[in-house]
Amino acid sequence: MKDLHRRQTVSGLHHFLYGFNGVVIFLIAGFMDITQKKIVQSMAARSFVEPLSSVPWPSQQILLGAVCAFGCLFGLSYVYREGKIRNFTVKYSLIVFEIIFCVLVMRSINMAYDGVVLLVVADLVQGYEGKNQKILLVMAMLALYIIANYNLAALQMKIVPIEAYFSYYTPMVQGVLKAVCNIFTSLNLVIFVLYMTMLVQSQQREKERIKSLNAQLNAANAQLRTYAFEVERMAETRERNRLAREIHDTLGHALTGIAAGIDACIATLDAAPDFTREQLKKIRETAKNGITDVRRSVKKLRPDVLEKLSLPDALHQMSREFDASTGMRIVWIKEIWPPSLREDEEVVVYRIIQEGLTNANRHGHAAKVEISVSLQDEGLEIILQDNGIGCTDISPGFGLRHMQERIALLKGQLFYANQEGFQIKAVIPIGGQHYDKSGYRR
Amino acid sequence: MHWFQKRKYQFWVWGIIVLIFVGSVLFYMVQQSQKHILRVGIFAGSNWNVPAGDSYAVLDAAIQSFQEEHPEMSVRYVSGIKKEDYAEWLAEQILQGTEPDVFFVLSDDFNLYASIGALEDLSVWETEDTSFQEKDYYAPAIAYGTYNGKLYALPFESVPTLMFVNKTLLHKEKIPVPDNNWTWQDFVDICRKVTKDTQENGILDQFGCYDYTWQQAAVSNGVQLFRTDGNFSYFADPKMEEVVHFMMDLRAINHGYNVTSRDFDMGKVAFRPFTFAEYRTYNPYPWRIKKYAAFEWDCIKMPAGPSGKNLSQADTLLVGMSSRTKNKALAWALLKKLCGDPEIQKLILSESQGLPVRKDVVESKDTRQILLKDAPGDARMDISVLSEAMEDAVVMPKFRKYTAAMLMADNGLRKIIEGEVPFNNALNKLQKEINAYLQY
Numbered sequence: 095m096k097d098l099h100r101r102q103t104v105s106g107l108h109h110f111l112y113g114f115n116g117v118v119i120f121l122i123a124g125f126m127d128i129t130q131k132k133i134v135q136s137m138a139a140r141s142f143v144e145p146l147s148s149v150p151w152p153s154q155q156i157l158l159g160a161v162c163a164f165g166c167l168f169g170l171s172y173v174y175r176e177g178k179i180r181n182f183t184v185k186y187s188l189i190v191f192e193i194i195f196c197v198l199v200m201r202s203i204n205m206a207y208d209g210v211v212l213l214v215v216a217d218l219v220q221g222y223e224g225k226n227q228k229i230l231l232v233m234a235m236l237a238l239y240i241i242a243n244y245n246l247a248a249l250q251m252k253i254v255p256i257e258a259y260f261s262y263y264t265p266m267v268q269g270v271l272k273a274v275c276n277i278f279t280s281l282n283l284v285i286f287v288l289y290m291t292m293l294v295q296s297q298q299r300e301k302e303r304i305k306s307l308n309a310q311l312n313a314a315n316a317q318l319r320t321y322a323f324e325v326e327r328m329a330e331t332r333e334r335n336r337l338a339r340e341i342h343d344t345l346g347h348a349l350t351g352i353a354a355g356i357d358a359c360i361a362t363l364d365a366a367p368d369f370t371r372e373q374l375k376k377i378r379e380t381a382k383n384g385i386t387d388v389r390r391s392v393k394k395l396r397p398d399v400l401e402k403l404s405l406p407d408a409l410h411q412m413s414r415e416f417d418a419s420t421g422m423r424i425v426w427i428k429e430i431w432p433p434s435l436r437e438d439e440e441v442v443v444y445r446i447i448q449e450g451l452t453n454a455n456r457h458g459h460a461a462k463v464e465i466s467v468s469l470q471d472e473g474l475e476i477i478l479q480d481n482g483i484g485c486t487d488i489s490p491g492f493g494l495r496h497m498q499e500r501i502a503l504l505k506g507q508l509f510y511a512n513q514e515g516f517q518i519k520a521v522i523p524i525g526g527q528h529y530d531k532s533g534y535r536r
Numbered sequence: 537m538h539w540f541q542k543r544k545y546q547f548w549v550w551g552i553i554v555l556i557f558v559g560s561v562l563f564y565m566v567q568q569s570q571k572h573i574l575r576v577g578i579f580a581g582s583n584w585n586v587p588a589g590d591s592y593a594v595l596d597a598a599i600q601s602f603q604e605e606h607p608e609m610s611v612r613y614v615s616g617i618k619k620e621d622y623a624e625w626l627a628e629q630i631l632q633g634t635e636p637d638v639f640f641v642l643s644d645d646f647n648l649y650a651s652i653g654a655l656e657d658l659s660v661w662e663t664e665d666t667s668f669q670e671k672d673y674y675a676p677a678i679a680y681g682t683y684n685g686k687l688y689a690l691p692f693e694s695v696p697t698l699m700f701v702n703k704t705l706l707h708k709e710k711i712p713v714p715d716n717n718w719t720w721q722d723f724v725d726i727c728r729k730v731t732k733d734t735q736e737n738g739i740l741d742q743f744g745c746y747d748y749t750w751q752q753a754a755v756s757n758g759v760q761l762f763r764t765d766g767n768f769s770y771f772a773d774p775k776m777e778e779v780v781h782f783m784m785d786l787r788a789i790n791h792g793y794n795v796t797s798r799d800f801d802m803g804k805v806a807f808r809p810f811t812f813a814e815y816r817t818y819n820p821y822p823w824r825i826k827k828y829a830a831f832e833w834d835c836i837k838m839p840a841g842p843s844g845k846n847l848s849q850a851d852t853l854l855v856g857m858s859s860r861t862k863n864k865a866l867a868w869a870l871l872k873k874l875c876g877d878p879e880i881q882k883l884i885l886s887e888s889q890g891l892p893v894r895k896d897v898v899e900s901k902d903t904r905q906i907l908l909k910d911a912p913g914d915a916r917m918d919i920s921v922l923s924e925a926m927e928d929a930v931v932m933p934k935f936r937k938y939t940a941a942m943l944m945a946d947n948g949l950r951k952i953i954e955g956e957v958p959f960n961n962a963l964n965k966l967q968k969e970i971n972a973y974l975q976y
Contacts (some may be wrong), residue, residue, distance in 0.1 A: 147862070
């Protein structure tokens with residue numbers, strides 16, 4: 095709100111600068127027009143012409159020329175400021191025309207007033223953007239001031255000095271006229287300086303505002319990151335608690351029951367073997383129920399996508415999403431899948447690839463990861479090769495340990511090395527002829 | 537709504553286009569109508585301060601002849617502007633931007649208007665137009681219209697200065713009329729002889745000369761008073777010293793008596809410098825009877841100084857073209873008609889008081905007849921003398937401060953010649969003063 099107000103003040107001052115200059119130019123042109131008419135009326139033309147170095151313009155031409163040229167200058171300046179022109183050529187041809195009309199205005203009033211130059215300078219400064227325009231700005235200003243420099247212009251442009259007009263009047267009136275002229279010039283300077291100060295201030299504030307907004311944005315981002323981390327931690331804790339409860343409720347319950355039943359069986363084994371056999375059957379039932387419960391729990395840990403899609407499809411989807419969310423390019427260079435995999439095996443494969451991608455992104459800052467899956471003699475071979483910074487000191491962190499644990503469950507092996515980035519290679523004896531080696535059956 | 541706005545927008549665009557079109561057609565029509573008018577600036581009366589009859593006769597004849605060649609053009613001039621008002625009138629016209637396309641330029645105005653660019657530079661026209669040859673004209677007349685080496689105005693008529701001789705007085709004193717090669721010494725000798733008290737009442741009543749100025753003496757002694765750029769003067773020149781001594785000698789002969797024009801009119805003065813215009817005006821009837829009936833008189837060249845020749849200044853009336861005229865080609869044609877057409881130039885002899893500026897016109901048989909017809913008695917105005925005087929005439933330097941500088945010099949020299957200031961170093965002082973003014 096305050097900024098808007100300030101910007102309005104600046105543009106208001108700019109308009110005032112134009113208005114003031116317009117009035118001054120009109121007054122000077124009018125003064126010359128009237129003086130020339132008075133000179134003709136009072137038969138003083140010959141003595142007026144005597145000291146001149148050029149033929150004066152006819153009086154109406156002075157007025158018309160000054161007003162028209164100033165009108166054009168104002169129009170151009172308006173288009174320049176309000177038109178929001180981005181095209182470099184258009185913008186600079188506008189400035190060139192502004193300078194031409196500025197010179198025309200000054201020529202019309204016989205260079206008696208050079209305040210118009212400041213108008214063009216104001217436009218130049220307002221439209222100033224960046225370094226490459228600095229030379230242009232300086233050159234334009236220099237040229238304008240050279241033109242406005244009275245002595246030089248009088249030589250080249252055949253000027254009737256305003257003093258010649260003054261000399262028609264009595265010394266007292268001459269004094270007043272000179273004073274008025276000086277006041278106009280000084281007032282114009284004051285307005286110009288004020289305008290420049292306001293403009294610079296306003297631009298400074300704008301810059302500061304953008305800077306502070308940027309800082310706020312950064313702070314908010316950092317906070318969001320912390321939140322995300324915390325949410326992740328909380329979810330992990332919740333999941334752990336749930337698992338603990340689950341284990342306690344199902345496996346704990348079943349094992350407690352089995353332990354108690356086996357104790358009883360030990361006691362009754364000799365006295366009543368039949369009864370014990372019955373009891374053992376019951377215990378087996380309990381153990382079976384326990385296994386079912388554990389399975390159910392494990393099933394709950396399976397990724398959702400694996401419930402809906404096949405492993406390759408789920409992996410493709412996951413990698414696509416990862417690609418989209420992190421910008422890291424993921425390329426499948428080889429895909430040879432075993433004909434069928436167990437659910438837990440699928441989970442392990444899925445998690446290995448997921449974890450590998452996460453590591454490549456988080457620790458390796460890789461831009462590209464190549465994945466190859468193939469069936470080898472030793473089993474299923476999964477290779478993830480990234481182009482990241484690698485790892486100078488390979489200490490199996492959390493991710494790698496997890497991976498190793500998972501693979502160990504399936505009697506597989508995990509290799510990793512720094513090789514043009516970081517490479518993870520997992521060999522799991524599953525699929526094909528190794529199918530039976532995992533001693534766990536459904 | 538959208539349709540309506542679009543229509544409104546179109547209306548404005550078409551309106552502006554139609555306005556611009558109508559405006560340019562009107563502007564073109566006004567320009568075209570102006571193209572058929574040539575305006576001429578001229579003053580009434582003679583440029584040579586002598587009584588004149590019909591001062592527009594030559595111009596009228598030129599206009600008539602011009603319109604026969606360019607029937608579509610109409611040439612106009614404002615009549616009745618007196619010579620003394622003409623400078624102001626012309627300045628006003630220039631200030632208002634309405635100056636005539638072709639105008640007569642007074643010699644006091646020429647330097648100003650040539651320097652500020654009110655006059656068109658004719659050098660270009662002159663070189664492009666093969667029908668215009670500078671050599672047809674008297675060189676001093678062309679030089680009169682030249683400023684900074686460029687021709688800004690064409691000469692219309694010229695007036696050389698000659699020495700008027702009172703033949704009756706010289707005859708009475710048994711002195712022969714000097715020839716055209718006479719010198720200052722002859723001049724001073726004759727003056728000494730004729731200056732006397734004829735009535736023997738103790739007061740001088742017969743004199744040698746009247747109105748002979750130091751400027752005329754300087755010209756005939758070959759003094760160059762100013763550097764060509766007008767920034768330096770040479771008043772301390774030894775030739776100038778001779779001039780001052782000569783002027784002092786002349787003055788001493790009269791024993792302090794100030795000769796008046798009345799003495800001259802009564803036939804009591806032997807010599808008086810006379811312009812050709814005055815000769816032309818007062819020699820024929822009726823002026824001859826009215827003014828100089830008591831004696832016979834004639835004109836010869838000015839006496840030559842020890843370092844100079846029998847030269848004098850020639851004054852020229854110029855015609856220029858406005859630099860802002862829209863009809864430059866036709867204005868040039870009219871200028872040529874006025875200054876270069878032999879028929880029109882011949883009219884100057886009968887209708888005006890000056891001398892044509894074309895050599896062939898002056899030296900033609902017709903001119904001799906016109907001059908002879910107007911010269912009764914035994915006047916013997918020799919055309920070749922006239923033509924020689926014109927050909928060799930000295931043109932005053934052309935720079936803006938000339939008039940003012942000469943006024944200063946005249947003032948200073950008058951004091952020196954009249955003995956108000958001691959002579960010993962006066963010329964050096966005068967030169968310094970004038971240089972200071974010129975360089976200011």
